[in-house]
Amino acid sequence: MPWRRPRKRVERGGLVRSSPEERIEEAAEDDEASDAVELAALEGASLDEVALGEPTGTAESSLALPLAQALKGVDLPSETTATPKARRARAPRPEIAARPTSRYPIGSLAIDDVDLRVRIGSLELRNPVMPASGCFGWGLDYAELFDPALLGAIVTKGTTPKKRPGNPQYRIAETPSGILNSIGLENPGAEGVARSYAKQWRDIGAPVIVNVAGYSIEDYVFVVRTLADVPGVAAFELNISCPNVDGGMLFGTDPLLAAQVTEAVKAETDLPVIVKLTPNAPDVVAVAMAIESAGADALTCINTMLGMRIDVRRRRPILGTRSGGLSGPAVRPIAVHLTYQVAQRVSIPIIGAGGVTSTEDALEFLMAGASAVQIGTATFADPLAPVRCLEGLAAHVRDARLASIREVIGVALPPKPSSEPDTEYRAE
Amino acid sequence: MVLETGRVVQASDIGELGTLLAIRAPDIASRARPGQFAHVRPGTGWDPLLRRPYSFCRIDRDGGEIELIVKALGSGGEWIATRRPGDALDLLGPLGTSFVVQRDTRNLLLVAGGTGIAPMRVLAEQEGDRRSVTLLMGGRTIRHLWPSDRLPAAVEYVTTTEDGSFGTRGRVTDVLAELMPWADQIIACGPWPMLAALSRLREDLRRGPATRVGRNALLDAQIAVEQHMGCAMGVCRACVIVTERGNERVCREGPVFGLGDVRFERGEPATVGLDR
Known part of the structure; x- marks a missing residue:
């Protein structure tokens, strides 16, 4: 992307694309206008090629290739990678009738032989892997690497009623096996989000879960009302636990307030309402139970934990807001523990979140009682973490000869106490 | 932009500027433009977690190589700066916008x-x-x-x-x-x-x-x-x-x-x- 003085877009040639959102939108527009011959030409083209209309050198359909091969250059030693030209020649040419999934470097995975479906309220997900809010934008940025439709769902960045400029720098700091962030819910506002993304969500191929944030019950209701009828929007996740804005965490720490906001949003929409729990509440289980009673369809467990790092040279906190939200593998045991605790006291589905990096991590959450997992911070290190996790879960179902991934949900939970007295005779 | 495993071909000390790494990464080299950067993963695990961005310091399209100046700042920067010839590096790039030299610039x-x-x-x-x-x-x-x-x-x-x-x-x-x-x-x-x-x-x-x-x-x-x-x-x-x-x-x-x-x-x- 060459730099251009942005306002004078006189010579806006084929090479100027400021964002992947634009590229996809334009690719989609090209798509609609093109005939079958052009579609065929797009097969086997990378996103850049589609957007730029010129070969970029990695053109390759991953339709018939396993992930390991599709990730050429990632998992394989570079010696074995063929030249781009040779690879293109080898890549099978798919049927014209097929949807041009090869718009994405990774457009499909060999996981269709196993049942990975899970249910979040009335929403049935193709698989239990989704991004965590704030780590996947509004759904399109990672399309340069893989098809977002591969995921069970897409979870958007926190959306507020009005545009928010976010917090001062610095907004991110590294911690042992994790990061602290304090972005401050920078977003274009509910109407801005609808304007910018509605068109792409319609065709994104995965249910869109809009993460909603606000300062008052009216704020939450406004965002939900604004976005409920946007095609592609399948559910809402209420962020009642953002540690980085004043008052953002208030709703999530008080069972009564949490129940009130849940109830108000439930009254506004028929779409499933997921509420994201904060580990910063004094009694997370009590908040979870209140939210369930208020009619929530599911819970996300957990949001980030408050934390701080000090710049010892400058003698002040690193983050512009001083404290921020801790995420990444560092918080995983806490998140698994809270999932395990909450799962024993509520009957609505739980989406586990907190430091998931791999298949094994995802299985920990599922076994602790979660029906799905969110992957966030891990994608900053490995952008393909969600895809790898998905492949691994499929392999687990296959290798353990399970009928479906649902068989592992909650298997690590203690047996439910029986109401009848244990009178069974046992021989030594 | 692609994910590519680069292979360090040379590591040179360039004084206080840090270490100059020459990396074989043909997919990135063929796309990169001046001003753009590679986001480099400091290791294969999760600690340190964040990738480090380095602006391309040389782009050899034909030779399939790039060069990056790496300062040993923090544990991640240190890990990357201590890579030696033959070592693999997980690269994401090229990313961002690039400089445009006007055609009529003399x-x-x-x-x-x-x-x-x-x-x-x-x-x-x-x-x-x-x-x-x-x-x-x-x-x-x-x-x-x-x-x-x-x-x-x-x-x-x-x-x-x-x-x-x-x-x-x-x-x-x-x-x-x-x-x-x-x-x-x-x-x-x-x-x-x-x-x-x-x-x-x-x-x-x-x-x-x-x-x-x-x-x-x-x-x-x-x-x-x-x-x-x-x-x-x-x-x-x-x-x-x-x-x-x-x-x-x-x-x-x-x-x-x-x-x-x-x-x-x-x-x-x-x-x-x-x-x-």
Whole structure:
């Protein structure tokens, strides 16, 4: 992307694309206008090629290739990678009738032989892997690497009623096996989000879960009302636990307030309402139970934990807001523990979140009682973490000869106490 | 942009600037443009977790190689800086916007401060044969300057050091005025204080007489900036700065910006997050 003085877009040639959102939108527009011959030409083209209309050198359909091969250059030693030209020649040419999934470097995975479906309220997900809010934008940025439709769902960045400029720098700091962030819910506002993304969500191929944030019950209701009828929007996740804005965490720490906001949003929409729990509440289980009673369809467990790092040279906190939200593998045991605790006291589905990096991590959450997992911070290190996790879960179902991934949900939970007295005779 | 496992082919000590890594990464090399960067994973695990962004310091399309200047800052930077020939590096790139050299530019002035030399060297190598190029390079001491034997012969050099150990004593902005009348176009990369000083010079010039020779070169100067970065994919919004158009992400709308578009406050990037 060459730099251009942005306002004078006189010579806006084929090479100027400021964002992947634009590229996809334009690719989609090209798509609609093109005939079958052009579609065929797009097969086997990378996103850049589609957007730029010129070969970029990695053109390759991953339709018939396993992930390991599709990730050429990632998992394989570079010696074995063929030249781009040779690879293109080898890549099978798919049927014209097929949807041009090869718009994405990774457009499909060999996981269709196993049942990975899970249910979040009335929403049935193709698989239990989704991004965590704030780590996947509004759904399109990672399309340069893989098809977002591969995921069970897409979870958007926190959306507020009005545009928010976010917090001062610095907004991110590294911690042992994790990061602290304090972005401050920078977003274009509910109407801005609808304007910018509605068109792409319609065709994104995965249910869109809009993460909603606000300062008052009216704020939450406004965002939900604004976005409920946007095609592609399948559910809402209420962020009642953002540690980085004043008052953002208030709703999530008080069972009564949490129940009130849940109830108000439930009254506004028929779409499933997921509420994201904060580990910063004094009694997370009590908040979870209140939210369930208020009619929530599911819970996300957990949001980030408050934390701080000090710049010892400058003698002040690193983050512009001083404290921020801790995420990444560092918080995983806490998140698994809270999932395990909450799962024993509520009957609505739980989406586990907190430091998931791999298949094994995802299985920990599922076994602790979660029906799905969110992957966030891990994608900053490995952008393909969600895809790898998905492949691994499929392999687990296959290798353990399970009928479906649902068989592992909650298997690590203690047996439910029986109401009848244990009178069974046992021989030594 | 692609994910590619690069292979380190050479690691050289370049004094206080750090380590220069030459990496075989044909997929990235074939796409990269000057000003863009690679996001490098510091290891294979999750501690340290964040990738580090490094501007391309050489792009050898035909040879399939790139070079990066890596400073051993923090545990992640240290891990990357200690890679040796044969080691693998997980690279995400090329990312961000790139510099545009105007077709009718005859005299190109490149201004580099410290590790800001990285993209300037790419431009020097690419443009040295096409037009007249002068590289103005500054550092704290001679140890902070890019080694002169790693510069193309077709390019002219002007150097400054703060301690006077090499070239003119002072900073690049102290000698810029002499070179400006010569330049048709200016491209710069360096630490924020240097960019802020450039911005002040630009502001003075903008208010001054329109007939000043070299005025347009500074008014239209392009700069590449740095910011603490998270994903580099545009999703996390950790790396935003304030420009004339509001908050913009260094990883997507940048790292190359118009000098006149970036807002500064007291020698630093303007505070983001304020309602403007």
